[in-house]
Amino acid sequence: MSSATTTRPATAAPHPEAVRAPGKRPARRPGAALWALPPVAALALVFLYPLALVVWQSFSPEDGGHSTAPYAQVLAETSFRDALVTTVGIAAGATAGAVVLGSLLALIIAFVPFPGGRAFARFIDVFLSFPSFLITLALLFLYGTVGIANGLWSDVTGAASGPFDFLHTPWGVLLAEVTYFTPFVMRPLLAAFAQLETGQLEAAASLGARPARIVRTVILPEALPQLAAGGALVLVMCLNEFGIVLFTGAKGVVTLPVLVYTKAILDGDYTGACVVAVVNIALSVALYALYRYVMARTAAGGHRRAAA
Amino acid sequence: MLLHSKAARRSAHAVFWLLFLPLFALPLLVIVAASFATGWSGALPSGVTLAHYRDAVHGDSLDALLTSAATALAASVLALTAGTWAALAAQKLPRRARRVLDGLFLLPLAVPSVVVGLSLLVAFSQPPLLLNGTPQIVIIAHTVLVTAFAHQSVGAALTRLDPAYEQSAAGLGARPAYVLWRVKLPLLLPSLSAAAGLCIALSMGELSATMMLYPPDWMPLPVQIFATTDRGSLFAGAALAVVLMAATLLALLAVSRLRTRAAYR
Numbered sequence: 062m063s064s065a066t067t068t069r070p071a072t073a074a075p076h077p078e079a080v081r082a083p084g085k086r087p088a089r090r091p092g093a094a095l096w097a098l099p100p101v102a103a104l105a106l107v108f109l110y111p112l113a114l115v116v117w118q119s120f121s122p123e124d125g126g127h128s129t130a131p132y133a134q135v136l137a138e139t140s141f142r143d144a145l146v147t148t149v150g151i152a153a154g155a156t157a158g159a160v161v162l163g164s165l166l167a168l169i170i171a172f173v174p175f176p177g178g179r180a181f182a183r184f185i186d187v188f189l190s191f192p193s194f195l196i197t198l199a200l201l202f203l204y205g206t207v208g209i210a211n212g213l214w215s216d217v218t219g220a221a222s223g224p225f226d227f228l229h230t231p232w233g234v235l236l237a238e239v240t241y242f243t244p245f246v247m248r249p250l251l252a253a254f255a256q257l258e259t260g261q262l263e264a265a266a267s268l269g270a271r272p273a274r275i276v277r278t279v280i281l282p283e284a285l286p287q288l289a290a291g292g293a294l295v296l297v298m299c300l301n302e303f304g305i306v307l308f309t310g311a312k313g314v315v316t317l318p319v320l321v322y323t324k325a326i327l328d329g330d331y332t333g334a335c336v337v338a339v340v341n342i343a344l345s346v347a348l349y350a351l352y353r354y355v356m357a358r359t360a361a362g363g364h365r366r367a368a369a
Numbered sequence: 370m371l372l373h374s375k376a377a378r379r380s381a382h383a384v385f386w387l388l389f390l391p392l393f394a395l396p397l398l399v400i401v402a403a404s405f406a407t408g409w410s411g412a413l414p415s416g417v418t419l420a421h422y423r424d425a426v427h428g429d430s431l432d433a434l435l436t437s438a439a440t441a442l443a444a445s446v447l448a449l450t451a452g453t454w455a456a457l458a459a460q461k462l463p464r465r466a467r468r469v470l471d472g473l474f475l476l477p478l479a480v481p482s483v484v485v486g487l488s489l490l491v492a493f494s495q496p497p498l499l500l501n502g503t504p505q506i507v508i509i510a511h512t513v514l515v516t517a518f519a520h521q522s523v524g525a526a527l528t529r530l531d532p533a534y535e536q537s538a539a540g541l542g543a544r545p546a547y548v549l550w551r552v553k554l555p556l557l558l559p560s561l562s563a564a565a566g567l568c569i570a571l572s573m574g575e576l577s578a579t580m581m582l583y584p585p586d587w588m589p590l591p592v593q594i595f596a597t598t599d600r601g602s603l604f605a606g607a608a609l610a611v612v613l614m615a616a617t618l619l620a621l622l623a624v625s626r627l628r629t630r631a632a633y634r
Contacts, residue, residue, distance in 0.1 A: 097458035097470060100451050108477060108513050111488035118491055166385060172371035173381040188393060190617055192574025192591060195610055199396030201603060202403045209399065213412040240392050262371065272371050301481035303577035310599065318483040322580060325487055338484040349479030
């Protein structure tokens with residue numbers, strides 16, 4: 062967990078305190094640490110202490126004592142293994158989909174400009190402020206048993222019911238997650254594209270490079286750090302996504318967060334829920350640490366380029 | 370400009386709209402359309418009604434909206450206070466300690482919201498702090514989840530802040546508290562209000578942690594939407610979802626007006 066704390070992105074401009082002569086440390090004010098105490102104490106009470114209790118409870122079987130028996134029990138369950146496979150599979154698929162789709166859309170907005178492109182950036186911000194489960198709700202009206210796609214099919218063919226029935230399968234969750242998380246990839250990419258020098262593109266084009274080659278050899282390498290950062294963030298959010306899966310109401314699609322909810326609230330098995338929670342935390346904190354690391358590298362890289 | 374021929378540009382735009390419209394615009398449109406519909410068995414919804422909205426602003430649904438607004442307001446104020454305080458305190462710390470503090474405050478981003486809910490449930494269902502079943506536990510959960518965003522936003526603004534302002538204020542003999550209140554916080558106001566908007570929007574739409582610990586008498590709007598659609602009342606759920614989106618947008622608009630006022634000061 063500590064690895065997440067050591068990768069703060071370097072600031073682009075050197076902080077005035079950082080350009081002091083080496084060896085001459087800023088005067089320590091004993092009050093500084095004291096001022097940091099209240100927020101840290103509050104965080105410890107409502108976040109760190111509860112989290113520690115979850116870990117403690119995961120090692121405390123129902124029949125008393127403390128052992129790794131709950132882990133052995135939960136890890137042996139097929140439902141847990143299925144949930145783990147489903148979670149990682151859907152998250153990986155949704156991330157890949159969001160990265161490909163987001164890159165394509167961002168490339169068109171940035172480099173093939175059209176009227177209304179600016180309004181689109183506002184639309185993305187609005188889209189990002191809505192909760193994820195709205196997408197699943199919308200998909201019910203698009204591809205559900207009542208809904209546009211199946212209604213259209215019935216109207217055209219006269220059949221009683223349409224062919225679209227994938228919402229309660231992992232594919233429905235995948236579609237919803239790709240839709241919801243694509244803007245999270247586009248935003249950092251658009252920021253990266255905006256900083257790209259158009260001179261480079263024009264030079265490449267005047268030397269006869271075709272658009273596909275310019276994208277491959279000039280644009281994407283420049284934007285790769287932001288793409289990686291956006292992708293990693295989306296991967297973490299997909300692993301932890303709950304609303305989208307809950308709203309599909311699919312009994313067949315169980316991810317780790319849904320398993321935590323089912324075990325704790327529906328089954329009342331808090332120890333089992335805590336075990337799944339610990340696995341889920343380990344998975345996403347490790348990935349989040351990776352994300353912070355990539356972000357730190359990105360900021361440092363940008364700083365190097367700016368200094369050169 | 371990447372594509373120079375008109376035909377190539379047109380086809381790129383065609384690809385864009387072909388992907389954008391069905392994937393991103395249509396979902397929001399169908400929710401709005403469904404909220405006015407009596408039924409939807411063909412390609413288009415059948416019948417126009419305002420009944421879903423009449424239900425949405427009465428009784429339980431109105432309570433849920435007010436609950437959501439109150440929770441979002443309380444959680445955002447708490448999160449902004451804690452996040453700003455921590456970011457200001459971190460600035461004065463030595464480098465290593467500052468990194469640890471920042472990391473601690475960003476950690477809730479990496480922990481699944483459901484697990485945050487579970488952890489509060491486990492921690493506060495037993496003495497000394499018995500909060501399970503109270504509105505406070507929902508507000509605490511939302512605060513934990515949005516504090517990271519407040520801290521991140523204010524922290525980023527602080528590193529961009531020109532230290533000359535506070536140094537000259539201090540050089541002119543202003544006490545630290547006065548510098549903080551009259552110089553630093555006003556300069557931070559734009560990023561504070563941006564963070565407030567983000568916190569409110571996130572809290573209004575929070576479902577994962579809330580599902581774990583809401584008491585029956587403090588049911589926020591997202592939970593109400595889930596309960597409604599889970600019963601099979603999809604159209605009533607769509608109307609509630611539109612109310613949620615409108616309320617979120619209104620809150621964002623109010624906060625951004627505050628921001629432009631702040632920027633002119």
